[in-house]
Amino acid sequence: MPVTVKQIAELAGVSRGTVDRALNGRGNVRPEVEKRILQIAEEMGYTPNRAGKALAYQRKNLSFGIVANAHGNEFFDDLLKGAQTAADEYSDFGLSLKIAGGRRYDVTQQLQQLSDFQAAGVSGIAISPINLPEVERKINELVAAGIKVITVNSDIENTGRLCYVGCNYYQSGITAGGMLRLMRPEGVRAGIVTGSIRMLGHNRRMKGFSDAVKQLPDSAIADVCESLDEQEVAYEETRKMLMAHPEINTLYFAAAGAVGGMQAAVDLGLQGLTVISCDDTQEIRRLVRAGLIQATVCQEPFRQGYRAVQILFDAVVNNIPPAEEFCYMDNIIRIQENL
Amino acid sequence: MPVTVKQIAELAGVSRGTVDRALNGRGNVRPEVEKRILQIAEEMGYTPNRAGKALAYQRKNLSFGIVANAHGNEFFDDLLKGAQTAADEYSDFGLSLKIAGGRRYDVTQQLQQLSDFQAAGVSGIAISPINLPEVERKINELVAAGIKVITVNSDIENTGRLCYVGCNYYQSGITAGGMLRLMRPEGVRAGIVTGSIRMLGHNRRMKGFSDAVKQLPDSAIADVCESLDEQEVAYEETRKMLMAHPEINTLYFAAAGAVGGMQAAVDLGLQGLTVISCDDTQEIRRLVRAGLIQATVCQEPFRQGYRAVQILFDAVVNNIPPAEEFCYMDNIIRIQENL
DNA sequence: TTGTAAGCGTTATCAT
DNA sequence: ATGATAACGCTTACAA
Numbered sequence: 001m002p003v004t005v006k007q008i009a010e011l012a013g014v015s016r017g018t019v020d021r022a023l024n025g026r027g028n029v030r031p032e033v034e035k036r037i038l039q040i041a042e043e044m045g046y047t048p049n050r051a052g053k054a055l056a057y058q059r060k061n062l063s064f065g066i067v068a069n070a071h072g073n074e075f076f077d078d079l080l081k082g083a084q085t086a087a088d089e090y091s092d093f094g095l096s097l098k099i100a101g102g103r104r105y106d107v108t109q110q111l112q113q114l115s116d117f118q119a120a121g122v123s124g125i126a127i128s129p130i131n132l133p134e135v136e137r138k139i140n141e142l143v144a145a146g147i148k149v150i151t152v153n154s155d156i157e158n159t160g161r162l163c164y165v166g167c168n169y170y171q172s173g174i175t176a177g178g179m180l181r182l183m184r185p186e187g188v189r190a191g192i193v194t195g196s197i198r199m200l201g202h203n204r205r206m207k208g209f210s211d212a213v214k215q216l217p218d219s220a221i222a223d224v225c226e227s228l229d230e231q232e233v234a235y236e237e238t239r240k241m242l243m244a245h246p247e248i249n250t251l252y253f254a255a256a257g258a259v260g261g262m263q264a265a266v267d268l269g270l271q272g273l274t275v276i277s278c279d280d281t282q283e284i285r286r287l288v289r290a291g292l293i294q295a296t297v298c299q300e301p302f303r304q305g306y307r308a309v310q311i312l313f314d315a316v317v318n319n320i321p322p323a324e325e326f327c328y329m330d331n332i333i334r335i336q337e338n339l
Numbered sequence: 340m341p342v343t344v345k346q347i348a349e350l351a352g353v354s355r356g357t358v359d360r361a362l363n364g365r366g367n368v369r370p371e372v373e374k375r376i377l378q379i380a381e382e383m384g385y386t387p388n389r390a391g392k393a394l395a396y397q398r399k400n401l402s403f404g405i406v407a408n409a410h411g412n413e414f415f416d417d418l419l420k421g422a423q424t425a426a427d428e429y430s431d432f433g434l435s436l437k438i439a440g441g442r443r444y445d446v447t448q449q450l451q452q453l454s455d456f457q458a459a460g461v462s463g464i465a466i467s468p469i470n471l472p473e474v475e476r477k478i479n480e481l482v483a484a485g486i487k488v489i490t491v492n493s494d495i496e497n498t499g500r501l502c503y504v505g506c507n508y509y510q511s512g513i514t515a516g517g518m519l520r521l522m523r524p525e526g527v528r529a530g531i532v533t534g535s536i537r538m539l540g541h542n543r544r545m546k547g548f549s550d551a552v553k554q555l556p557d558s559a560i561a562d563v564c565e566s567l568d569e570q571e572v573a574y575e576e577t578r579k580m581l582m583a584h585p586e587i588n589t590l591y592f593a594a595a596g597a598v599g600g601m602q603a604a605v606d607l608g609l610q611g612l613t614v615i616s617c618d619d620t621q622e623i624r625r626l627v628r629a630g631l632i633q634a635t636v637c638q639e640p641f642r643q644g645y646r647a648v649q650i651l652f653d654a655v656v657n658n659i660p661p662a663e664e665f666c667y668m669d670n671i672i673r674i675q676e677n678l
Numbered sequence: 679t680t681g682t683a684a685g686c687g688t689t690a691t692c693a694t
Numbered sequence: 695a696t697g698a699t700a701a702c703g704c705t706t707a708c709a710a
């Protein structure tokens with residue numbers, strides 16, 4: 001049978017209130033008493049009962065905020081669904097999840113959302129941060145105010161964020177390269193379509209991909225272009241790249257843009273291209289089913305949101321910090337047959 | 340704010356006890372009162388509070404049993420780890436998990452274990468059943484006695500088991516074939532090493548694989564042999580098969596046996612074989628790293644155990660039956676780069 | 679500094 | 695058939 005506060009209290013010859021104060025460092029306990037209580041708890045292997053805690057927490061107003069600036073984006077919708085699912089599993093603690101969506105890459109908006117969350121009294125925040133000093137500072141301000149912050153999907157340095165939950169971008173690129181190792185043994189001439197060279201994640205993917213391709217016999221990166229996550233731009237840039245490099249036999253989409261890019265390839269009448277993309281949005285699925293994309297490397301957006309809330313909860317409610325600073329999702333290879 | 344029994348009681352003008360009886364069909368409630376209570380609960384969208392329930396459940400002696408006859412088997416160890424993890428997450432309900440391991444394919448043992456669980460008063464059982472009529476009957480007996488039963492990893496027909504949680508074997512085979520579509524465009528001559536033709540799962544995998552290979556241009560299944568899940572047998576049978584069919588350019592391991600089988604291929608000095616296996620045990624990982632296996636299709640054993648316990652819990656405690664009769668795990672493709 | 683008691687939501691027992 | 699009450703483990707406001 002698990003140990004309870006009551007039992008510890010009896011053994012220590014004090015009241016449950018005192019035990020509670022000692023165990024949770026609320027102060028107002030004589031040091032020697034505190035020491036004794038902690039020791040007993042330790043010896044008996046005390047772990048708080050989740051249900052008791054939950055019931056007591058209902059009178060607080062526990063809430064987390066999540067900042068994912070990309071409304072309507074299928075990827076972030078999945079991530080938010082995961083976060084909401086986890087939050088629902090803690091509903092007996094009275095936990096509510098506040099969601100901040102809105103335009104992407106809008107720093108003013110993001111800073112405002114963070115301030116709003118703080119004003120609303122959230123205890124934890126998960127954010128997909130814009131990688132700028134202002135955001136860095138704001139996050140540190142929140143952390144200093146006692147709010148637990150973690151990053152999801154994108155990371156940001158020099159902050160007191162507890163951990164990063166998201167894609168292992170480098171390995172994602174490596175994995176894409178690995179598929180080419182298996183599919184293009186005669187050698188790879190790769191064209192890369194990235195999102196933006198200003199995006200850390202995209203760059204890490206490219207680095208992983210390049211490193212992997214360099215290992216392959218008779219292989220090289222032919223060229224790189226940017227889609228800026230827009231299909232029209234992807235179309236034009238991919239078209240230019242393919243025309244300038246007729247030796248390209250492989251395309252790697254390190255971000256959004258596969259729809260536009262593949263349209264360019266089709267319009268140019270190119271056959272036999274090997275194409276690897278990232279993620280599995282509806283549009284990507286369609287291209288995989290159509291046989292235009294051979295494989296796509298996915299990053300479990302649902303689980304990212306789910307884990308983010310779980311980790312916040314453990315940190316805030318159970319005072320258990322994340323096991324690792326980088327909580328990476330699996331890089332899932334999907335082909336037509338297991339889409 | 341969520342609705343509570345207390346609120347419903349006030350609205351219905353009865354006591355909490357009566358509401359409890361009505362909501363949980365415990366009888367001894369005047370039909371008209373019961374109807375009124377149920378209606379109010381429905382209207383207000385009542386869902387029981389998990390924490391309250393947990394606290395109350397602590398006085399019962401809730402337990403589940405899991406029958407996975409394969410002690411020391413890495414795959415089943417992962418599955419059990421998943422089951423235990425889920426059970427721990429319900430520890431505030433006082434849930435304990437009883438594990439029955441032991442020898443594989445021993446019907447007498449399995450029947451005994453089921454009886455023992457019943458005698459011990461478990462409310463739910465997850466079992467990886469031996470596919471025989473005796474087991475079928477025993478399961479139906481347990482179900483008739485009010486015990487919720489689900490199957491994990493292997494299924495059995497004609498029983499009242501709530502659902503099956505495990506690998507989608509057919510799709511696993513299809514996915515393996517899909518990898519060949521990408522890796523062997525010039526045509527496949529496949530040798531299949533299955534476990535036993537008496538194992539349903541292995542057969543489904545083979546069927547999926549064959550169906551996929553038949554779709555490929557200039558491709559065929561050259562031969563099939565059985566490893567009986569033993570490396571020595573796998574060595575001999577694979578060796579015979581490879582010698583009898585020099586045209587084989589591809590091996591598919593639909594079950595255990597890759598270590599022995601690949602040793603045979605190495606000893607025969609065969610080069611350039613494309614090899615696909617299932618699962619990711621240590622030994623498989625080693626072979627993938629060594630470049631002898633190009634890809635392995637995995638079935639998330641941890642999650643199988645985890646989901647199994649979750650589903651049992653929902654059925655037993657929340658009276659929520661599984662959403663689907665077949666709860667399939669993902670078929671995860673692993674190659675050297677994302678192992 | 680420490681103890682007491684009430685409260686969170688559900689369930690079970692006992693009395694009516 | 696129904697109501698009252700206590701119990702589960704934890705937190706906290708208040709009293710001592």
